[in-house]
Amino acid sequence: MKQQELLLRMRLCPAISPVTLKKTAVYFQQATKINQTQIIDLLHQPNTSSSWLWQQLFLPEINQQIQLNLKYSSVMTILDDEYPAQLREIYDPPIILFYQGDWGLTHQSHLLGVVGSRKHSAYAPLVIKQLLTVLLERGLVTVSGLAAGVDQLAHQCSLNAAKPTIAVIGNGLNIYYPKFNRQLQQKIAINGLLISEYSFNERPLRHHFPARNRIIAGLVSNLLVIEAQHHSGSLITANLALQENRNVLAVPGPINSLFSQGTNELIAAGAKPILQPLDIWEEFL
Numbered sequence: 001m002k003q004q005e006l007l008l009r010m011r012l013c014p015a016i017s018p019v020t021l022k023k024t025a026v027y028f029q030q031a032t033k034i035n036q037t038q039i040i041d042l043l044h045q046p047n048t049s050s051s052w053l054w055q056q057l058f059l060p061e062i063n064q065q066i067q068l069n070l071k072y073s074s075v076m077t078i079l080d081d082e083y084p085a086q087l088r089e090i091y092d093p094p095i096i097l098f099y100q101g102d103w104g105l106t107h108q109s110h111l112l113g114v115v116g117s118r119k120h121s122a123y124a125p126l127v128i129k130q131l132l133t134v135l136l137e138r139g140l141v142t143v144s145g146l147a148a149g150v151d152q153l154a155h156q157c158s159l160n161a162a163k164p165t166i167a168v169i170g171n172g173l174n175i176y177y178p179k180f181n182r183q184l185q186q187k188i189a190i191n192g193l194l195i196s197e198y199s200f201n202e203r204p205l206r207h208h209f210p211a212r213n214r215i216i217a218g219l220v221s222n223l224l225v226i227e228a229q230h231h232s233g234s235l236i237t238a239n240l241a242l243q244e245n246r247n248v249l250a251v252p253g254p255i256n257s258l259f260s261q262g263t264n265e266l267i268a269a270g271a272k273p274i275l276q277p278l279d280i281w282e283e284f285l
Contacts, residue, residue: 004080006024006039007021007095011095011096065199074103075097078095084107084219098195098200099173100173102193106166108139109139110135110284111222112143112220112280113143113222113241114226115216115234115238117150117232123259124149127227131274131277132154132158142157143216144165145209146168146169148180148181155167159192165191168196168216169185169195170212173194175203195215209233210233210236217241218244221247223249224274225249225262225271226250228262229259230258235262235265235266248272249280
């Protein structure tokens, strides 16, 4: 059995903990020779027999889950050559990613993460159109989280320009969240790339979204924040990007706007203020 298939089985097996999955992936990356006995030993979890866990990996239910996921998506593991190098280097890289669309987009040299408030002012769509439209023609690829608000606007801007975009979501690829983004998600899967750490039918849970944000930050070299309130999720993504030595860019806004508090604070803390498209583009040169 290929190591990639074993990791997929482990990911889809409820009895296997995320810690055990990561431990096994590290073993596969470092070992010069793979020994099945050692793999079984790695499955050890408190109060659980390793041999019993090994048997769980090959239950008919797991086979069905594999077939279901492979029917509706493709799978990328951290062991695959096509796994993005800079994503592999983050603190907690995803072991398994499910995707629909053009995986080659993850290797584009001009990937720009775009995040911002779910609730935004009329300023956000104007800024996105003014800053991104010209750069999309130069080969910029937007990466965002398909959430309501700025994420949605960034993805739509790319599609309106007939350019691809990458969406990283916090649920299975067959689930649409928020529901009103169903058509947008379907378009991205065809005309761009849709990525998830979560398998078929996994629901969007609160803790999935901070985890999703680390993937967005890990895929890009530059992250642009457009309208973010104080203590917003966008600032969490920006902090993750800083921890991974990514460039954080921010669009300034009115000092009396709640939607610009977070971006203005980022600029005060050292983020690059973005006033024109060239301010973004020069970060890729």
